[in-house]
Amino acid sequence: MRTRRRLRGGAAVNTDVIDNAPALPNQNRKMYKLTPKCQCPDPATGKACGADVVKGTVFCEQHQDCPMAPRNGCEKPYRPELYNKDPAIYKSHNCYSYAMSVIDKRNIASCRKNGNSNCRQFFHQPGALHGERFALNAAERRKCDVVEKLIMKDVPEVTKSSFYQKCPINKYKIALVSDDGEDYHFYKQDADGYWSHKDGSNKVKRYDAMKQPIFNPQTASRDYRWQGSDLNYESFCGFYCVPGDREIPLGQGGASRRQKKMAGGSWTDRPSKGTRRRASRRSAMRRLTRRH
Numbered sequence: 001m002r003t004r005r006r007l008r009g010g011a012a013v014n015t016d017v018i019d020n021a022p023a024l025p026n027q028n029r030k031m032y033k034l035t036p037k038c039q040c041p042d043p044a045t046g047k048a049c050g051a052d053v054v055k056g057t058v059f060c061e062q063h064q065d066c067p068m069a070p071r072n073g074c075e076k077p078y079r080p081e082l083y084n085k086d087p088a089i090y091k092s093h094n095c096y097s098y099a100m101s102v103i104d105k106r107n108i109a110s111c112r113k114n115g116n117s118n119c120r121q122f123f124h125q126p127g128a129l130h131g132e133r134f135a136l137n138a139a140e141r142r143k144c145d146v147v148e149k150l151i152m153k154d155v156p157e158v159t160k161s162s163f164y165q166k167c168p169i170n171k172y173k174i175a176l177v178s179d180d181g182e183d184y185h186f187y188k189q190d191a192d193g194y195w196s197h198k199d200g201s202n203k204v205k206r207y208d209a210m211k212q213p214i215f216n217p218q219t220a221s222r223d224y225r226w227q228g229s230d231l232n233y234e235s236f237c238g239f240y241c242v243p244g245d246r247e248i249p250l251g252q253g254g255a256s257r258r259q260k261k262m263a264g265g266s267w268t269d270r271p272s273k274g275t276r277r278r279a280s281r282r283s284a285m286r287r288l289t290r291r292h
C-alpha cells in the first residue's frame, strides 16, 4: 500500500546504486550508495556539483574554498543541550519548533503529564496558530507550497531568501524541504554558518542523512532510505528569513481520529507497518459500515 513511489529515481542526491549498502526492509529493496557528495552550490542554480567529497571535508576537490551562506549576527549559537537534556523537551518539539527556536512551556507540561510518552501529539504544526490545527494531518498536503503558505500565515514576517542572500537585520535563515505527500522538514543556520535540525522527537543534531556536517541543506543528503527508512526529503522548497529578535508563538497540532501519523516527524516516529496496516483495515471497515 505504501510502496507507491518510494523508490522512484531522479533524486538529486546520493541515490546511486552500489553493492554493499544495507538492504531496505521492504519488498522493493534496492541498495543505495553511501558516498557523500560535494555540498558547494552552483551560484546560479543552487544545485550541487555532484562530485564526491574529499575525505574529511564536505566539498569536492574543485570546491574546497566554497563560500559559506552569509550571516548577519542574528543567528543563534548551536546549543543542542537546550533541547536534548530533557526528554520532555525533545520528545514534544519537532523540526518546526527547532527551526523557529521555540521551546514551549505548554508542550513540556503536556509531555510530562503524559509521562514523556506519545508527546508527538503536542508537536507544533505550521498553520496551527491560526485555526488550521489539522492542516497537515492529511499526508497529501505535506508539500512545499502548502507548508510555505502555512508558515507565512503563522509568522507574517517570514520572507523568501536564497543560500547566498543575506537575511534582513534581526532575522536568521531556515530551510524547508519535503518528501511530497509524506512529511516536511526544517533546518536552521547556526551562528557559525553551519546548519542544524531536529527530526521529530529525536535529539537536535548537525549532520545530514549521510552523517555529514550540513554546510547547505539544499545540497546535503536528505535521503534516509539506506537507513531502512521510507523517507527521502527530495523536494527543496526554499530558504527563508525568520525573526530572530523575538519569541515566535506557534500552535500545537494534534492527531485527528483517522490520521495518527504526525507531520514534522521522522521515520523513527512513524507507526510500525503493522500499526499502519491495522489502521487502514480499520478505516476500510468504517467506510464499509458507513455505507449501510
Ligand SMILES: [Zn+2]
Pocket (backbone or CB within 6 Å): 038, 039, 040, 049, 050, 051, 059, 060, 061, 062, 063
Ligand atoms: Zn563540488
